[in-house]
Amino acid sequence: MEAALQTSPGPFTCEVLFGVVGFILILLLALYAWQRHIVNKRPVQHLCDYCGHMVNVVSDCHHAPVKEKFLHGICQECKKECRLVCARCKRPV
Ligand SMILES: [Zn+2]
């Protein structure tokens, strides 16, 4: 009786271990995807030298929202490349 109890937990614990590791991996992946989702949703803010704090940016041509690229953006009004300016004082950031 006792011998049977001692041998049976072997493969069972192994399965549980794989299950837990798999669960943690899925949890981490979900957390990572969720963080990426939040980062993409959040409007990117820039430090404006003139206002002195973090501000939203707009395009310099139409003062419209921009889809940001590296060091420049695409104006959502005319769909052309534009520079990023401070939404408050309209100066380049
Ligand atoms: Zn500003």
Ligand SMILES: [Zn+2]
């Ligand atoms: Zn524009």
